[in-house]
Amino acid sequence: xxxPEVFPFILGENIDLVAINLEHINxxxxxxxxxxxxxxxxxxxxxxxxxxxxxFEPREGIKEFVTFEIYHKKDKVPIGTCGYGHIxxxxxxxxxxxxxxxxxxxxxxxxxxxxxxxxxxxxGELNFHKIYAGIYEPNIGSWRVAEKDGFVLEGVEKKMMYxxxxxxxxRMYRYLKEDWLKIKEIKIIFTxxxxxxxxxxxxxxxxxxxxxxxxNIENVNLYARWENNPKxxxxxxxxxxxxxxxxxxYLEPSDKRPKNEVSFEIWHKKDKKIIGFGEVSEIxxxxxxxxxxxIIGEPDYWGQxxxxxxxxxLIEYAFNELNIFxxxxxxxxxxxxxxxxxxxxxxxxxxxxxxxxxxNGEYLDNYMYSLLKEDWLKLKK
Numbered sequence: 001x002x003x004p005e006v007f008p009f010i011l012g013e014n015i016d017l018v019a020i021n022l023e024h025i026n027x028x029x030x031x032x033x034x035x036x037x038x039x040x041x042x043x044x045x046x047x048x049x050x051x052x053x054x055x056f057e058p059r060e061g062i063k064e065f066v067t068f069e070i071y072h073k074k075d076k077v078p079i080g081t082c083g084y085g086h087i088x089x090x091x092x093x094x095x096x097x098x099x100x101x102x103x104x105x106x107x108x109x110x111x112x113x114x115x116x117x118x119x120x121x122x123x124g125e126l127n128f129h130k131i132y133a134g135i136y137e138p139n140i141g142s143w144r145v146a147e148k149d150g151f152v153l154e155g156v157e158k159k160m161m162y163x164x165x166x167x168x169x170x171r172m173y174r175y176l177k178e179d180w181l182k183i184k185e186i187k188i189i190f191t192x193x194x195x196x197x198x199x200x201x202x203x204x205x206x207x208x209x210x211x212x213x214x215x216n217i218e219n220v221n222l223y224a225r226w227e228n229n230p231k232x233x234x235x236x237x238x239x240x241x242x243x244x245x246x247x248x249x250y251l252e253p254s255d256k257r258p259k260n261e262v263s264f265e266i267w268h269k270k271d272k273k274i275i276g277f278g279e280v281s282e283i284x285x286x287x288x289x290x291x292x293x294x295i296i297g298e299p300d301y302w303g304q305x306x307x308x309x310x311x312x313x314l315i316e317y318a319f320n321e322l323n324i325f326x327x328x329x330x331x332x333x334x335x336x337x338x339x340x341x342x343x344x345x346x347x348x349x350x351x352x353x354x355x356x357x358x359x360n361g362e363y364l365d366n367y368m369y370s371l372l373k374e375d376w377l378k379l380k381k
Contacts, residue, residue: 010117017068031101033202044321046204046214051253079105092129123177137169165320212264220247226297235335275301280318288325311345319373333365346379347371
């Protein structure tokens with residue numbers, strides 16, 4: 001099969017900058033969901049293929065973002081993305097970003113070349129007066145390179161971002177057109193986000209036996225089967241049948257920001273299949289509280305401690321990345337596996353709602369569990 005013809009927008013020596021290609025949307029989604037990439041990109045919410053498509057859809061009016069695909073000329077493959085965001089056309093300034101997504105192209109100065117092309121384009125064609133970049137304190141390599149290449153540190157925003165369970169400073173850098181005119185051969189590297197492995201599944205959270213990956217609307221039939229399976233829904237209290245169309249509607253990208261629910265597929269690494277899903281739901285961003293939910297949709301994987309691992313991964317994600325203060329869980333009294341799993345992960349039984357749910361012709365008690373971040377941190381020590 002022949003590779004599609006590429007129409008370079010900016011010519012380089014080893015790479016070209018070309019327009020974004022929606023046929024490569026799966027590739028973009030893979031890059032943006034990788035755990036090692038999003039740590040400094042601050043992508044704390046999984047991005048589905050549908051959301052990626054929506055992001056890159058043509059928009060009317062003046063653009064606030066300009067994004068390119070980085071195309072390797074010799075190998076004839078896309079290897080990353082770069083561009084400008086938050087463009088202020090009146091005051092002529094913008095934020096820059098750059099991502100090398102394919103491991104085999106690391107350490108070949110391709111990021112440096114892409115940066116030079118990008119900044120020449122920003123000052124030479126878009127007529128920017130100022131280009132800026134925010135680099136988080138732990139990303140030492142990026143801000144040292146920025147300083148070495150001529151960027152000036154304008155200031156430090158204290159405890160600006162929440163990374164790995166703590167607030168870190170953001171270093172704010174700028175580059176002026178007047179300085180670029182003086183030294184047009186400056187070499188620059190901004191915060192470079194590197195993918196560490198090539199994979200078919202867009203892993204968002206890595207575990208030992210399982211990974212969490214973004215929901216995929218192509219698996220909607222599988223979700224519908226789980227939601228309607230009598231063995232599964234007795235514990236999820238899904239008392240009404242779910243059609244495929246209803247599941248599709250549920251999976252449609254939402255414009256609501258911030259989201260009040262974050263859901264994942266559970267991917268079994270050894271067997272290479274989807275076996276369930278987990279979620280942080282009913283998020284109250286004001287009080288930093290949320291519910292934790294989990295379904296192992298394939299009964300063959302029950303009783304293998306997968307639920308325990310999935311719960312642990314969700315807890316770490318909620319506390320370390322979403323900055324949740326309190327997690328809650330509602331579990332039927334007959335669902336012994338789930339409430340034992342919750343207790344093993346530090347949840348405390350705080351209340352029993354007597355005869356709260358109607359299941360199989362009788363009212364059953366409902367156990368309420370909670371876990372505070374401060375208690376979880378003590379357990380980790």
